[in-house]
Amino acid sequence: MSSENLIIRGGRIIDPESGRDEVGDLYIRDGKISGSFSEDEARVIDASGKVVCPGLVDIHVHFRDPGQTHKEDIRTGTMSAAAGGFTSVICMPNTSPTCDNAGTIQHINDSVAKKAVIRVYPTGCLTRNMEGKDLAPIGSLKKAGVVAVTDDGKCVQNNALMRQVATYSKMFDLPVMDHCQDSALTEGSVMHEGEWSLRLGLKGWPAAAEDIIVARNIILSELTGAHIHMQHVSSADSVELLRQAKKKGIRVSGEASPHHITLTDKYLGGYDPFFKMNPPLRSESHRLALIEGLRDGTLDCIATDHAPHREYEKDVELDIAPFGIVGLETSLPICLETLHRGSGFSLPQVIDLMTSKPARLMNIPGGTLADGVDADVLIFDPEREWVPSREEFKSKSFNSPWLDVPLKGRADTTIVAGSIVYENGRVVGEEE
Template identity: 50%
Template structure:
């Protein structure tokens, strides 16, 4: 049950209104409150936040919870516990489940499962095409009525430009954003590593950045034509950053995200054929990484998302070519982003919190991202100085496929609250 809490002496960061001050924050009946609005005799449970950051709950706009269909990898219960441990009070669930979330009854099942077993807010997305096959439109209006917050074939990309135009026209009418997995499959076909020096040296089939950039370019033109809200997922190349930057200057309704692993790593990490570093899109060059960092700093890339993609250990313990793409990230995202962006002075903490909370809330049109009185009491208490070692065996996720095992990082969530209820505490 939610109670009456007074978080005392913390650095209160609320990017939604530019608030950055040391003080107290009050929670009552599941919402942030002005204590003056309550009786003077109100009894508060004190939480000492001295030396820590009190921020709006983090929101991850790109998460694979694997239910329905693959509970051996992740469940809504395990995934939301992992999210809470990472400071996330809300996650946006991708629809590449088994069966795909392309029908209202599947969306209903996910929402009910989340109510019963989830400890953070779960926002489902619906497929663009039936079965994510890119051949026939999914029932988009019915999916909206069932409660999806966005449309995506994530993990797949509609290759037919005519069908994608129709998707965008419907999405614009429904006022739903399209979260696009940008990949021209005829260009990436068979690729397992970024096409460049390291793929050549290692003898791995190359995946050209062009595969991403072709779809980014195509979809920007379609969004410009239709007025649809286009969001480009997990950008990985300098060329994609340039295309999004130019489109924003023209006023196209396009936004973008980047993952912590694309900000922190390059394809040099593949030198030992470690499948923990195999993801889609693949890690790029140093020039790509620098462009992505510049893009997140200057606002070309709007926010950071984990693309949390759990897999069983045995699936990854095979030859590099045969291993599935994907890494987990909910429990490491904040620390890796802080190491990559705050420690290097590319961003300050208010800037990082905005890109992990306030901005994704605004773009997706979901509650959160604010500590204002009356807003839902979703928050994370962060110790920015706590040093710790990433240990996959301690993850709350069912899967362990992280590229950051053994990393010494700084910054950790100490407490997560959702709707005024403490759901995780270190």
């Protein structure tokens, strides 16, 4: 990708990190945010009526590469991200083979260099082969370039081993990202334990299964000093545990996913596997607690947990269908609707949760429009109405509950290091 000098004219420029919120022009020279220069030196993009902000940052995606590329790969995953307005993502290590060694990390980095249209940062495993038995070589994973360690998709059940993980991660200054699930409480579970699981005759998944591990991680973070991040928080009590821990200055953090802040367990009333998540969609009281957690800073950011599955994998009985949905292409309009229009968040607050906050939390570049930084920029129309379709999705998979559902707000142009990678519905270089 080659950058070009750009002038983005007349948009509402929102940069939460600097507090900038004004209608004006943004200048990009040699791939960097720049001071003003002549129109004769650049391509001019008319952004009137649109928002210009840092490119979105997602710290929790699954690109299935290597090993499950029938669901997604580096190329299609980053195309999907670019179409959703994302310029940086952190991908999870539950690939095949798993990312528990430097060789697999190198393979991913090589694939990213050849195929990715946005920035991709790898994570390494907490334990060898994600089996929760032996510590992964965290030091060599750090040298290989991982930005965090996690067994996402699984949760280390052995508390002594998790203490080792926290101790070594602190030593190497790597955040621990944890999928909080007590497996003994969730074996065979399909959906949230509550009124709707009783109505539908499905085995319930208690919120306590998450709360127990969140409490464990808070204790271990306080004991070791490690930064432990709770992935896809779904429980009201987990939010409160994090709130109290943060008041004590413990190094813990949490993310919320667009589906958990928008949907509830009642949507499984039709036994539709597209609503089957891990952790599961919970009741309205839990949903509202997540929104309040985002409002007061208890939850630090939005992350999609983009989890592709092909239609034939999802189109089975609910009990045996895999968990997860794709989220990169619909995250922005969902968050605009749920948080901005539905819950009184300002537009800069929503953008902050999707740009600066996740970038700073995981110590990766991006999330700002400061002079001199790489020009990772999103132009989006908050009022544009559109309908996600199988034909338009850039992902290989379209297991989304928002398929064929009207949405409002869409990425218009995505720019990475000054290069336009997505514009007018097409990824640059995409085959016809």
